[in-house]
Every structure is written in structure tokens, then in C-alpha cells.
Amino acid sequence: xxxxxxxxxxxxxxxxxxxxxxxxxxxxxxxxxxxxxxxxxxxxxxxxxxxxxxxxxxxxxxxxxxxxxxxxxxxxxxxxxxxxxxxxxxxxxxxxxxxxxxxxxxxxxxxxxxxxxxxxxxxxxxxxxxxxxxxxxxxxxxxxxxxxxxxxxxxxxxxxxxxxxxxxxxxxxxxxxxxxxxxxxxxxxxxxxxxxxxxxxxxxxxxxxxxxxxxxxxxxxxxxxxxxxxxxxxxxxxxxxxxxxxxxxxxxxxxxxxxxxxxxxxxxxxxxxxxxxxxxxxxxxxxxxxxxxxxxxxxxxxxxxxxxxxxxxxxxxxxxxxxxxxxxxxxxxxxxxxxxxxxxxxxxxxxxxxxxxxxxxxxxxxxxxxxx
Amino acid sequence: xxxxxxxxxxxxxxxxxxxxxxxxxxxxxxxxxxxxxxxxxxxxxxxxxxxxxxxxxxxxxxxxxxxxxxxxxxxxxxxxxxxxxxxxxxxxxxxxxxxxxxxxxxxxxxxxxxxxxxxxxxxxxxxxxxxxxxxxxxxxxxxxxxxxxxxxxxxxxxxxxxxxxxxxxxxxxxxxxxxxxxxxxxxxxxxxxxxxxxxxxxxxxxxxxxxxxxxxxxxxxxxxxxxxxxxxxxxxxxxxxxxxxxxxxxxxxxxxxxxxxxxxxxxxxxxxxxxxxxxxxxxxxxxxxxxxxxxxxxxxxxxxxxxxxxxxxxxxxxxxxxxxxxxxxxxxxxxxxxxxxxxxxxxxxxxxxxxxxxxxxxxxxxxxxxxxxxxxxxxxxxxxxxxxxxxxxxxxxxxxxxxxxxxxxxxxxxxxxxxxxxxxxxxxxxxxxxxxxxxxxxxxxxxxxxxxxxxxxxxxxxxxxxxxxxxxxxxxxxxxxxxxxxxxxxxxxxxxxxxxxxxxxxxxxxx
Numbered sequence: 001x002x003x004x005x006x007x008x009x010x011x012x013x014x015x016x017x018x019x020x021x022x023x024x025x026x027x028x029x030x031x032x033x034x035x036x037x038x039x040x041x042x043x044x045x046x047x048x049x050x051x052x053x054x055x056x057x058x059x060x061x062x063x064x065x066x067x068x069x070x071x072x073x074x075x076x077x078x079x080x081x082x083x084x085x086x087x088x089x090x091x092x093x094x095x096x097x098x099x100x101x102x103x104x105x106x107x108x109x110x111x112x113x114x115x116x117x118x119x120x121x122x123x124x125x126x127x128x129x130x131x132x133x134x135x136x137x138x139x140x141x142x143x144x145x146x147x148x149x150x151x152x153x154x155x156x157x158x159x160x161x162x163x164x165x166x167x168x169x170x171x172x173x174x175x176x177x178x179x180x181x182x183x184x185x186x187x188x189x190x191x192x193x194x195x196x197x198x199x200x201x202x203x204x205x206x207x208x209x210x211x212x213x214x215x216x217x218x219x220x221x222x223x224x225x226x227x228x229x230x231x232x233x234x235x236x237x238x239x240x241x242x243x244x245x246x247x248x249x250x251x252x253x254x255x256x257x258x259x260x261x262x263x264x265x266x267x268x269x270x271x272x273x274x275x276x277x278x279x280x281x282x283x284x285x286x287x288x289x290x291x292x293x294x295x296x297x298x299x300x301x302x303x304x305x306x307x308x309x310x311x312x313x314x315x316x317x318x319x320x321x322x323x324x325x326x327x328x329x330x331x332x333x334x335x336x337x338x339x340x341x342x343x344x345x346x347x348x349x350x351x352x353x354x355x356x357x358x359x360x361x362x363x364x365x366x367x368x369x370x371x372x
Numbered sequence: 373x374x375x376x377x378x379x380x381x382x383x384x385x386x387x388x389x390x391x392x393x394x395x396x397x398x399x400x401x402x403x404x405x406x407x408x409x410x411x412x413x414x415x416x417x418x419x420x421x422x423x424x425x426x427x428x429x430x431x432x433x434x435x436x437x438x439x440x441x442x443x444x445x446x447x448x449x450x451x452x453x454x455x456x457x458x459x460x461x462x463x464x465x466x467x468x469x470x471x472x473x474x475x476x477x478x479x480x481x482x483x484x485x486x487x488x489x490x491x492x493x494x495x496x497x498x499x500x501x502x503x504x505x506x507x508x509x510x511x512x513x514x515x516x517x518x519x520x521x522x523x524x525x526x527x528x529x530x531x532x533x534x535x536x537x538x539x540x541x542x543x544x545x546x547x548x549x550x551x552x553x554x555x556x557x558x559x560x561x562x563x564x565x566x567x568x569x570x571x572x573x574x575x576x577x578x579x580x581x582x583x584x585x586x587x588x589x590x591x592x593x594x595x596x597x598x599x600x601x602x603x604x605x606x607x608x609x610x611x612x613x614x615x616x617x618x619x620x621x622x623x624x625x626x627x628x629x630x631x632x633x634x635x636x637x638x639x640x641x642x643x644x645x646x647x648x649x650x651x652x653x654x655x656x657x658x659x660x661x662x663x664x665x666x667x668x669x670x671x672x673x674x675x676x677x678x679x680x681x682x683x684x685x686x687x688x689x690x691x692x693x694x695x696x697x698x699x700x701x702x703x704x705x706x707x708x709x710x711x712x713x714x715x716x717x718x719x720x721x722x723x724x725x726x727x728x729x730x731x732x733x734x735x736x737x738x739x740x741x742x743x744x745x746x747x748x749x750x751x752x753x754x755x756x757x758x759x760x761x762x763x764x765x766x767x768x769x770x771x772x773x774x775x776x777x778x779x780x781x782x783x784x785x786x787x788x789x790x791x792x793x794x795x796x797x798x799x800x801x802x803x804x805x806x807x808x809x810x811x812x813x814x815x816x817x818x819x820x821x822x823x824x825x826x827x828x829x830x831x832x833x834x835x836x837x838x839x840x841x842x843x844x845x846x847x848x849x850x851x852x853x854x855x856x857x858x859x860x861x862x863x864x865x866x867x868x869x870x871x872x873x874x875x876x877x878x879x880x881x882x883x
């Protein structure tokens with residue numbers, strides 16, 4: 001199969017837009033109030049080693065995606081079990097993200113529109129993006145990235161027109177280390193370690209680009225943007241408001257008021273959310289499609305993209321009964337535990353087995369060399 | 373109609389095509405001149421344009437020849453002076469090989485060749501050449517006597533500019549090629565001819581510059597042109613549709629122009645031009661998306677000014693697509709985004725309007741398209757009257773009668789005016805304007821963003837002859853983006869766009 005390649009720069013941007021994804025709506029973790037920006041950094045520190053492991057897996061098998069690696073390492077049966085689990089994770093994550101967005105849209109503007117309409121119309125765009133292939137997705141993410149940067153910077157600058165209050169950041173570090181630890185693990189599993197899905201098509205990276213560089217740069221860029229967003233939200237809303245609002249970024253930008261002309265610019269901020277939602281779900285859909293392709297030994301993922309995208313919409317409809325449960329699923333840490341299976345345990349397993357096998361191959365080669 | 377019938381039909385068609393093609397190749401010339409004449413007459417049966425004339429040599433009345441030509445396609449002066457006169461006065465008495473003597477000495481025509489192939493002979497006659505038949509010869513001489521009238525070179529109406537050359541292509545392929553060739557006083561310009569169309573056998577010329585063309589694109593062009601199996605080619609648009617990538621996207625993937633300077637500029641960047649006989653419109657491939665916003669004038673005016681013009685065109689492109697949808701989104705979904713005083717004003721304006729905003733804007737846009745379409749097809753004077761009627765009736769009267777809200781007219785006006793900035797994107801602009809509008813009517817701002825996203829993905833996704841239309845738009849390398857959204861001065865454009873050519877260096881440093 002002819003695979004399209006993506007340059008390292010675009011891959012970095014695609015990774016960052018994916019990670020920013022729904023976090024930019026939900027505003028990361030808000031449990032710590034004025035200290036929530038700290039966990040943006042500590043979460044990234046947590047993510048550092050696991051991301052290195054992802055990059056190592058890619059480096060060991062530069063021409064294969066994680067599904068092919070699984071088939072290689074664990075044989076047909078166990079390999080396919082892992083493929084199934086992984087594609088399920090991609091599908092489920094896609095559905096969760098979609099639901100986040102439709103829930104956000106229903107609460108923020110379209111209170112009477114049925115969510116299925118919003119979901120289906122978003123899916124049209126997502127499906128088109130996935131069908132266009134990874135190269136187009138890379139270009140698309142570049143545009144999305146610049147739009148986000150622009151909106152974040154503008155809203156950050158405009159927030160300094162009286163509405164913000166830097167005293168909201170005080171008292172500084174007013175939580176126990178245990179709280180920080182738990183909160184940063186929450187951030188680790190919610191945006192950062194979700195990049196594990198990129199292992200499903202990381203073989204599309206252009207030859208000669210270092211996977212370490214891609215992963216680490218993306219982590220860094222995401223951390224910076226999330227930090228800016230977190231500080232903006234805290235200074236605008238204050239710790240108490242931050243804790244009770246469903247979508248802090250949206251509520252925060254609502255407070256921005258420049259003169260008498262530029263008011264209520266949260267509609268502009270909505271652009272961010274929609275674009276990021278499309279990008280993140282598209283990555284999930286691509287990962288699912290590739291997984292199903294390998295599960296049933298199909299030739300091209302584009303042929304099954306339509307049924308899977310419908311399935312994702314259906315799953316998004318039934319995945320939560322209401323928005324409170326959606327937030328609890330994330331906030332109570334169920335998601336962290338559930339996701340750690342796919343984000344930590346399976347990649348660790350693959351990495352260890354891959355390293356052992358690789359060593360054996362190298363030993364075998366050297367012994368053959370010696371015999372000759 | 374089942375599959376079987378279709379297959380049968382295809383077979384029938386194939387057979388008739390084969391017959392048509394074999395028809396000519398099964399004939400052979402004979403040694404007897406009468407039989408050859410009879411053959412030509414039977415091939416051109418019922419065509420009274422075909423003229424046959426016998427010429428007798430004055431030195432020896434036994435030596436004679438026939439000339440066959442198509443009336444109206446030839447230059448009579450050449451036939452009279454250089455063929456008839458020379459043959460009848462030449463002393464052919466005692467010459468051993470009359471055919472070779474006639475070929476090399478007697479005929480005073482710039483281009484001539486001998487031929488035995490009936491198909492070639494018939495093609496030559498049909499395209500205005502004269503065929504000379506001699507007795508006891510199994511071959512004939514084809515003489516170039518083409519000459520017919522064509523429109524003189526003038527500035528193309530559709531691409532008028534203020535500065536720069538004013539010549540435009542005509543309907544004659546030879547003249548068009550000469551317009552290109554006279555800009556190169558080097559052997560760099562290459563031309564390859566081929567005939568396309570089974571009935572018309574239209575002359576098509578592929579032009580490129582050997583040292584800069586991208587060989588992959590060139591091969592792809594030839595591959596696609598050779599695959600064409602069509603009855604007639606009357607305009608370059610026939611070819612455009614047939615060599616285009618199979619794609620439902622409304623954006624163009626082939627560039628068209630009537631200006632030689634534009635085509636030469638494209639050739640010099642490594643593109644391939646396709647000229648078709650009988651039309652002034654020339655195609656170049658591949659097309660980058662930014663070319664839709666480039667005007668030939670950009671290169672004849674100051675670089676900074678043309679950069680500003682280009683940015684304005686890009687803004688116009690987005691304005692003409694987004695304005696109606698954005699208005700609907702703000703007016704009927706997100707009133708909170710409008711300052712309160714303005715919103716009250718707008719509400720007062722809208723009070724008497726019978727239609728909801730979404731329906732109103734669709735009706736107004738359709739009326740605008742109607743006016744535009746009739747205005748284009750009308751003679752100039754009627755067109756002027758039409759625009760007055762449009763402005764008065766649709767504009768003032770509708771607002772005064774409170775049929776339409778006044779802000780709506782401003783929106784439609786902005787949409788209409790800015791659509792004229794990007795004439796090359798006209799069709800795609802209309803399609804996407806209505807698509808985004810439909811999304812917006814149902815979903816408000818969300819739909820607006822979703823519709824716009826579809827358009828952007830479509831642009832990012834497009835390929836023209838294997839080259840992505842937005843190739844290196846995102847690059848940080850200054851040489852890649854010097855002629856994209858902004859045009860730098862010629863001092864700075866040292867390299868050609870690298871993805872179009874094999875030879876990147878355009879010029880020296882000029883410092």
C-alpha cells in the first residue's frame with residue numbers, strides 16, 4: 001500500500017493540536033483552583049518518560065504502525081486481541097471527544113437542537129478530513145494551529161483590559177503534594193498520553209525525522225499553550241468560579257470586554273473548539289479505521305471509514321446519559337485508570353517485548369557474523 | 373438496458389471506429405494516375421470543395437500532373453505562381469527522374485515532402501495542403517499551401533490589464549505558437565504536435581521548456597492526452613475536462629489564459645502548456661491554488677503594490693464566500709455578538725420584511741446571480757440598462773416597499789462586488805457560498821465553521837497532475853513563498869518554485 005508521508009514539522013503540529021483537543025474546552029483540570037496551572041507542567045513531566053517510550057517503539061520499527069508491530073511480536077491471535085483493544089480505545093476516545101463537543105455546543109448556544117444533528121454534521125467534516133489522508137490532515141492541523149495561537153494570544157492580551165486579576169493566582173502552591181500528584185496524573189492521562197494513538201500511523205513520518213524530536217517538541221508546545229490558557233482562565237475567573245464552571249475557557253472569554261465595541265467574543269473562541277474537535281476526532285477515527293483494517297486484513301482504510309464514523313456517532317450518543325456524568329467520568333479519575341491500560345500498560349508491554357526481540361535479532365546477527 | 377446491451381453497444385461502436393480508421397490504411401496508391409485520382413475522389417465523395425486541376429508541361433505535353441486541394445483552405449497565390457506556373461514552364465524534357473526533379477527543383481514552395489500513405493495524404497488535403505500527383509508514380513508530393521483568414525491579434529476581452537503587453541492569442545494554432553516563439557530567441561522552447569479527435573483530428577500542441585520542465589508532469593500530460601478517445605475537439609475546454617483529475621471538487625486544476633505573456637511566464641516556471649487549434653484559450657498545468665489570485669499585471673507593476681492587490685483578492689475570495697453566511701449566523705443565531713445599539717437598528721429595519729433572514733438572503737443571492745448572468749450575455753448597451761434596472765428595482769424599490777431589509781442589500785452588494793475580484797474561481801465560489809450558507813442556516817456559527825472547514829479541506833486535498841495545489845504554502849523557506857501571497861521584487865526571486873521544475877536556479881544575484 002502506498003503510504004503518504006508527513007514532514008516532522010507538520011507531525012509536531014498535528015500532535016499538539018490533537019493534545020490541545022478537548023482540553024482547551026474543558027480547561028484541563030480545575031480541581032486545584034488557583035494552582036491548576038502547576039499541574040499542566042507536572043503532567044507534562046509525568047508524560048515525558050512515557051512519550052520517550054513511544055518514540056523508542058517507533059524508532060525500533062520505523063516502517064510499521066503499532067498494529068503491525070503487535071502482529072509481529074505477539075503472533076496472529078494475541079496480536080489481534082491487542083489490536084482489538086487498541087481500536088476500541090481509539091473508537092471510544094473519539095466518541096468521548098465528540099460527545100464533549102456536542103455537549104458544549106448544546107450548553108453554550110444550541111440548547112434546543114438535538115445533539116445527533118450536531119454530531120452528524122461534525123462527522124461529515126471529520127469523515128472528509130480522514131478520507132483525504134494523513135498528508136491533508138497535516139496541512140489542516142497547521143492551519144488549525146495558527147488559528148488557535150491567534151485566538152489564544154488575542155484573548156490573553158484582551159483579558160488584560162480590566163477583567164483579569166492576577167491576585168487570583170494567590171495563594172501560591174496552597175495544596176498538599178498528594179493533591180498535586182493526583183491532579184498531574186489526571187492531566188497526564190487526559191491530554192498528554194493520548195498521543196499513544198499516533199503510534200497507529202507514525203510510520204507516515206518522513207524518513208530521517210527523529211520520533212523523539214517530534215514527540216518532545218509537541219509535548220513542549222502543548223504545555224506552553226495550555227499554560228497560557230490556564231493562567232488566562234484563573235486570572236479571569238478566580239479559583240471558585242473555575243471550579244464550578246463546566247467549560248472554563250468559554251466562560252472566561254465571555255468576561256472579556258474591550259471598550260464598548262469588542263464584547264462577548266466567546267463566539268470567536270468557539271472557532272477554536274470546533275476546529276480542535278474536528279482534528280482530534282479525525283485522528284481517533286483514523287486510528288480506529290486502521291485498527292479495523294488490520295483486524296480483518298482489509299486493504300484500504302478509506303472503504304470502511306463511513307460505517308465506522310456512523311458507529312462513532314452512535315457511540316457518542318449513548319456513552320453518557322448527561323453532562324454531569326461526562327464530567328464525573330473524567331474528574332473522578334475513572335478515565336485515568338481506564339486509559340492507563342492503553343496509554344501505559346500495553347505500550348510498556350510492546351516496548352519490553354520489542355526490546356527483547358530486537359536484542360535477540362542483533363545477537364543472532366552477530367553470531368551469524370562470527371560463524372562466517 | 374442491461375449490461376449486455378451496453379456491452380453490445382460498446383462493441384458496435386468499437387467496430388465502427390475501427391472501420392473508420394482502417395478505411396484509409398487499407399487503400400494503397402497504384403502506378404496509374406487515374407486510379408489514384410479516382411481513389412481520392414471516392415474518399416472525398418460528396419465534398420464539392422475538393423478541386424482537381426491538370427497541369428501540362430509546356431516543353432513536353434506528354435508530361436503532366438494533377439494537383440488536388442481543398443478550396444478555401446489554400447493560398448491561391450502560392451498555387452498559381454509557385455506550383456502551376458513553375459510546373460508548366462519548367463523544361464522537363466529528357467529528365468530521367470521526373471518525380472525527383474519536380475520535388476527538388478521545380479516546386480518553389482517552402483515546405484514539401486513525398487508520401488505514399490493514403491491517410492497522410494488525405495489529412496494533408498483536409499488541412500489545406502496541396503497534393504501533386506504524377507503519372508506512373510506510386511507516391512505523391514505534399515506541398516504546404518495553407519492559407520486562410522483568421523482574426524487578427526488583439527487584446528483579449530476577458531483579461532484586460534492596464535500595464536504590460538496587449539497581445540492575445542487568436543484561433544490559429546500556428547499564429548499562437550509564433551506568439552510564444554517570438555519571446556524566445558533561444559532554442560529552449562519545445563513544441564510537440566498531435567492530432568486529437570477522430571472526426572476533426574484537431575491539431576494540439578504541447579509546449580514546454582526543456583531545461584526547466586518537470587519530467588514527471590510532462591509524461592503525465594502526454595499519458596493523459598494519449599488516452600483521450602473523443603469525437604471532436606472544438607475548444608481547449610474539451611481537453612481540460614478530459615485530462616483533469618477525476619474529482620468532484622469545484623476548484624479548477626488546470627489554468628487557462630488567452631495571453632501569451634502569461635503562458636510564457638508559466639512555461640518559465642516549469643509548467644506545460646497545451647494549445648489547441650481553433651481556440652484562443654491555452655491551458656497550462658499544473659495549477660497551484662495561489663495562481664487563481666495572480667494577475668499578469670502583478671509582474672508589470674511594482675512588487676509592493678501587486679502584493680497588496682493580491683492580498684485584497686484573497687480577502688475578496690473569503691468575503692464573497694463568507695459574508696452571507698456570517699450575516700445569517702450573527703443575525704439569527706448570535707445576536708449577542710452585535711453591539712446593542714446596532715442590533716436595535718437592524719431589528720427596526722427588519723420589522724416589515726416578510727421573509728425570514730435565511731430565506732431572504734437566498735432569494736437575494738439568486739436574484740443577484742440572475743442579474744449578473746444576464747448582464748454578461750447582453751450587448752453592452754442593454755447590459756448598462758439592465759444594471760440600472762437591477763439597482764433601482766431590486767435595490768431601492770425593494771427596501772422602500774419594505775420587502776427587503778436594508779442591511780441585506782449591503783451584504784449582497786459586498787458579496788457581489790468581491791466575487792468579481794476572483795473571476796477564475798467563479799463557479800467554485802458560488803457552490804461553496806451556498807453550501808456554507810445552508811450549513812449556517814441550520815446550525816448557526818457552528819455550521820459556518822463546518823462549511824468553511826469543508827472548503828479548506830477540499831483546497832488542501834487538491835492535486836493537479838500529481839502536484840499538490842498548496843505545495844510548500846506552509847514553508848518557512850523564503851524562496852518557496854516569495855511568489856505566493858506576496859510578490860517580492862525580481863531581485864529576490866532567485867529560484868523557481870522547486871516542486872514544478874528540475875532546474876531551480878532562475879537567475880544570478882543581480883547585486
